[in-house]
Amino acid sequence: MVRKVYLDHSATTPVHPRVAAVVNRYMLADFGNASSIHDFGRAAERALKWSRERVAELVGASEPGEIVFTSGGTEANNLAIKGAAAAHRVRGDHIITSAVEHHAVLHTCEALEKDGFRVTRVGVDEFGRVDPDEVRDAINDDTILVTIMLANNEMGTLQPVAEIAKAARERDVLVHTDAVQAVPQMPVDVGELGVDMLSLSGHKMYGPKGVGALYVRKGTRIRPQEHGGHHERGRRAGTENIPGIAGLGEAAALTMEDLPQREKHLSRLQKRLIDGLVQLDGVHLNGHRTERLPNNVSVSISAIEGESILLSLNAKGIAASSGSACTSGALEPSHVLLAMGMSHEMAHGSVRMTLGRDNSQEDVDYVLETVPPIIDRLREMSPFDVQ
Ligand SMILES: Cc1ncc(COP(=O)(O)O)c(C=O)c1O
Structure with a gap:
C-alpha cells in the first residue's frame, strides 16, 4: 500500500x-x-x-x-x-x-x-x-x-x-x-x-x-x-x-493546550525537510529562513513545472500544493512569488509543503527519499536549464 x-x-x-x-x-x-x-x-x-x-x-x-x-x-x-x-x-x-x-x-x-x-x-x-x-x-x-x-x-x-x-x-x-x-x-x-x-x-x-x-x-x-x-x-x-x-x-x-509542543515538533520537522530539500541541485527556499511559520516549507525547483511535481508526488501518496490553494490550477503564477521578485519560470516551479501536528519524522524522510528521483525524471523532459 x-x-x-x-x-x-x-x-x-x-x-x-x-x-x-x-x-x-x-x-x-x-x-x-x-x-x-x-x-x-x-x-x-x-x-x-x-x-x-x-x-x-x-x-x-x-x-x-x-x-x-x-x-x-x-x-x-x-x-x-x-x-x-x-x-x-x-x-x-x-x-x-x-x-x-x-x-x-x-x-x-x-x-x-x-x-x-x-x-x-x-x-x-x-x-x-x-x-x-x-x-x-x-x-x-x-x-x-x-x-x-x-x-x-x-x-x-x-x-x-x-x-x-x-x-x-x-x-x-x-x-x-x-x-x-x-x-x-x-x-x-x-x-x-x-x-x-x-x-x-x-x-x-x-x-x-x-x-x-x-x-x-x-x-x-x-x-x-x-x-x-x-x-x-x-x-x-x-x-x-x-x-x-x-x-x-x-x-x-x-491549540492553547498543545501549542508549545506543536511549535517545537513542527520546527524540528521543518528544519529536517528544508535542509534535505535545499541540498538538492536547483532547489531554493522561498521566503524568510527564520521569520516564517514553523510548518511552512516552500521551495522553487528550477526547470520543473510545479503542477507536474504535485501529480508525481500525489502518485506516491504525498499531498502538497503549488502556490496557494486558491491559485493552484490557475495558469498565472502566484502573485506572492512574483511580488518577491521571482521570475515566472521559478515561480512556476514552486511547491508548498505545510506540516501538521500529526506528521512524523518518517513522513519527512519518505518525502526526502521520494523527491529526488521525481525531479530527475521531470528534468529529463524539461526544455529549461537548472538554475
Ligand atoms: C491567509 C488566509 N486568509 C484567509 C483565508 C480564507 O479563510 P477561509 O477558508 O476560512 O475562508 C485563507 C485560506 O486559505 C488564508 O490562508
Whole structure:
C-alpha cells in the first residue's frame, strides 16, 4: 500500500477527533437555536458563550464580546475591511495593504476601489517581508485602515505587524491583520500586536470548515455587512452556526493546550525537510529562513513545472500544493512569488509543503527519499536549464 503523507495543512487540516465529537453533539443532541429560551436553546447559548471565551483567550482579547463569529477567514476579512471602510468613510477614503495578501483581502480591497476608495499596496523584499517604514510613509490624512497579514499562506513569511501597528496607531489609523495561518502555529496576542482587528479560521486549526472569527477591539466601529437579527451584538446577523462555533471553541482550547509542543515538533520537522530539500541541485527556499511559520516549507525547483511535481508526488501518496490553494490550477503564477521578485519560470516551479501536528519524522524522510528521483525524471523532459 502507498504511504499517505498529508503536507497541505495550510490549505486545510483534518478535524481533530475531540473537535468532531463536540460538533457531533451540537448537531445531534444539543441542536437548539441559541436565541430560544427553552433548555435546547440554553444549551446552544452556553456553547456559544464558552467558545467565545476560548477564542478570546486564544488571541489575548480583553473580553469575549470582542469576538464576532463568522463563516470563516474570508468573511472575517470582508467584515473587517468593508465594515471599517463603511464606518469611517467620513474621515477618509484611503486603505493600505500589501502585495502578498490572500485574495480574501486583495479582492476585498479591489471591490472597495470600485466604490471610490483609494488603496496603496506596499511591496515586499525578496523574502516576502513588508518594510514598516514604507507603511509609515504611505499613511496620509485620509488613511483609515492598514490591513497586513501576520503570516503568509504561500511562503510562510511573518510580517512585522507590531511595528506596522505602532506606526498606524500614532496616526490614529485602524489596523487589521489576517492571522488565519498564524493562529494555529504560533502564540498570537492582539495586545502585543497592537491591532484593532484580527481574522482567524476554524479549518486551518483542526476545526471545522465554514466557521471563523473576527476579533474587534472594544470601541472599534465597524458597519455590519449582513443585516437581519441582532446576533453577534448587531455585528453579524444570522442564526449562529452552533456546531461549527462549538467546534471552533474546542479547536481553540486544543491549540492553547498543545501549542508549545506543536511549535517545537513542527520546527524540528521543518528544519529536517528544508535542509534535505535545499541540498538538492536547483532547489531554493522561498521566503524568510527564520521569520516564517514553523510548518511552512516552500521551495522553487528550477526547470520543473510545479503542477507536474504535485501529480508525481500525489502518485506516491504525498499531498502538497503549488502556490496557494486558491491559485493552484490557475495558469498565472502566484502573485506572492512574483511580488518577491521571482521570475515566472521559478515561480512556476514552486511547491508548498505545510506540516501538521500529526506528521512524523518518517513522513519527512519518505518525502526526502521520494523527491529526488521525481525531479530527475521531470528534468529529463524539461526544455529549461537548472538554475
Ligand atoms: C491567509 C488566509 N486568509 C484567509 C483565508 C480564507 O479563510 P477561509 O477558508 O476560512 O475562508 C485563507 C485560506 O486559505 C488564508 O490562508
